[in-house]
Amino acid sequence: MPVDYAHPEEDRFFNFALELVKKAGRLVRDAFDQPSSNVQTKASNTDLVTETDQAVEAMLIKGLAAEFPEHKFIGEESVAGGQKIEYTNAPTWIIDPIDGTTNFVHRIPMVAICVGLAIKKELRAGIVYNPITNELFTAQVGRGAFKNGFPIKSSQTEAVSKAVLLLQIGADRSEKFVNSFIESYKAAMVKSDARGHRSFGSAAINMAYVAQGCVDAYAEYGIHAWDIAAAAVIVKEAGGVVIDPLGSELNVMGRKVLCAGTRKLADELSGMLTHVDFEPEG
Numbered sequence: 508m509p510v511d512y513a514h515p516e517e518d519r520f521f522n523f524a525l526e527l528v529k530k531a532g533r534l535v536r537d538a539f540d541q542p543s544s545n546v547q548t549k550a551s552n553t554d555l556v557t558e559t560d561q562a563v564e565a566m567l568i569k570g571l572a573a574e575f576p577e578h579k580f581i582g583e584e585s586v587a588g589g590q591k592i593e594y595t596n597a598p599t600w601i602i603d604p605i606d607g608t609t610n611f612v613h614r615i616p617m618v619a620i621c622v623g624l625a626i627k628k629e630l631r632a633g634i635v636y637n638p639i640t641n642e643l644f645t646a647q648v649g650r651g652a653f654k655n656g657f658p659i660k661s662s663q664t665e666a667v668s669k670a671v672l673l674l675q676i677g678a679d680r681s682e683k684f685v686n687s688f689i690e691s692y693k694a695a696m697v698k699s700d701a702r703g704h705r706s707f708g709s710a711a712i713n714m715a716y717v718a719q720g721c722v723d724a725y726a727e728y729g730i731h732a733w734d735i736a737a738a739a740v741i742v743k744e745a746g747g748v749v750i751d752p753l754g755s756e757l758n759v760m761g762r763k764v765l766c767a768g769t770r771k772l773a774d775e776l777s778g779m780l781t782h783v784d785f786e787p788e789g
């Protein structure tokens with residue numbers, strides 16, 4: 508049976524991680540204004556990594572592993588470096604050192620350090636920190652969601668026609684993928700006359716903004732666990748829903764996500780998306 512409140516031990520995990528994330532924020536902030544000459548590509552021309560991504564991930568994992576030697580890690584850059592994704596019952600930190608690396612490289616201030624904690628494959632805590640705009644989103648199961656220490660709530664919007672939506676396309680530009688995005692966009696913006704569309708270039712920031720209620724729903728295909736794990740806890744604790752775009756329970760390893768302020772809005776959006784299938788990771 509999943510426990511629906513945070514144990515004292517989890518508080519210790521969370522508080523330790525929070526201090527590390529704040530330190531990591533200083534690294535990101537210091538590097539942000541410097542033109543990144545050392546930008547490399549990973550899986551494709553649109554999939555970027557910088558020395559800062561690597562340094563931040565190494566710092567977070569080193570700090571957490573020293574304090575919690577029995578914990579496991581799934582980190583974007585470690586996986587890019589060849590580490591296998593192993594998602595087990597052990598306490599597992601799911602880390603994206605910089606979500607929004609393209610923004611970071613172009614000095615667009617929408618970047619986030621993401622640290623999520625899963626225990627027995629249940630997402631228990633999340634930290635999403637944008638050190639440039641100084642927005643720190645946090646949540647633990649059963650404790651509510653916060654921005655810079657103040658409680659946040661997702662919006663109560665129930666209809667796409669009243670919603671500001673975020674639909675986003677990531678690094679994968681295969682035809683199937685791009686077509687699905689265009690069809691979904693047309694369905695939401697033209698057929699259903701959504702109030703507006705935004706896309707911040709960071710899955711975690713998109714989700715954190717759904718959590719704080721300034722936008723109403725977000726969907727994306729092709730994302731990874733590190734893009735969404737931390738933010739998923741924040742959205743749920745803010746009163747929102749986070750599901751598989753087809754309407755079933757979220758699989759954090761399933762490479763797709765839909766979140767919204769209300770279940771009604773999530774269901775309407777789910778019904779108009781052109782879905783793409785993925786093999787789950789891990």
Ligand code: IPD
Nearest residue numbers: 605606607608676677708709710
């Ligand atoms: C990406 C960002 C982007 C989303 C991609 C992600 P990264 O993560 O979240 O907004 O569209 O799907 O891969 O590479 O900047 O960590």
Ligand code: CA
Nearest residue numbers: 583603605606
């Ligand atoms: Ca990243």
